[in-house]
Amino acid sequence: MGDKTATQWWELLPAGVRQQVDGYVLQDAHMQAIRVVLAAGRARGLGLTDAQYVVAERYDHHGDAIARTPDSPLDLESLAARAAGLHGRVVAVEAVWDGDTFHDWFVVLLAITADPDAEHPLATIYWGTAVRHLGDTGNRGTRHPSAAAADQAGRALADHLCVPFHFASPDTPDDEAPRRRS
Structure with missing residues (x-):
């Protein structure tokens, strides 16, 4: 991950973007969260891998509070x-x-x-x-x-x-x- 940690990238994002990303994470909308992080951080040098790490860290942060997408039934x-x-x-x-x-x-x-x-x-x-x-x-x-x-x-x-x-x-x-x- 480049020269910054996921936490450092997170702190560089504007507050409104961070709120939107957390909203997507809490809805288990992983790809939308990555897209928002990437779009907001790209001008500062944040790449796709960095965006994925930022979102993964937010998933870890929110843990059980995330409304996980239900499993497909296999019975x-x-x-x-x-x-x-x-x-x-x-x-x-x-x-x-x-x-x-x-x-x-x-x-x-x-x-x-x-x-x-x-x-x-x-x-x-x-x-x-x-x-x-x-x-x-x-x-x-x-x-x-x-x-x-x-x-x-x-x-x-x-x-x-x-x-x-x-x-x-x-x-x-x-x-x-x-x-x-x-």
Whole structure:
């Protein structure tokens, strides 16, 4: 992190910007908070990595006061209800990797429909979501927890719907892995 600490960068931001950033952090709006810090600090030399550290420090500062975004439900009943409410006939369930600087790697569970052809996100499975879903005794082997939870929930849903399940890269995060073909 450049020549300044996250605390020093924070103190250089105007009071109104700091208040806005804390508001976003308390709403668990991580990316918006980073965008505000970056925009306000860029002229002073603050870069993206510095902005991320500033926001991470604000998350640490506020701790349990943050209204965390709820986990996506991964139980079969919830996933089946979401799939049943989609427009179109579900023809497959697919798990795909994605990632960002805040969550690292995560898996998105999709329902693939025909008539109309579309893909519908059913659940976003972050590390913490996966660990809570799998529990302490979750059998994941050497897999990333998000992959293990997506594989478990996706297969159960696909079996329930009598459609194929596709997860091109369950053992290695890869957001460019081949997608399901019709």
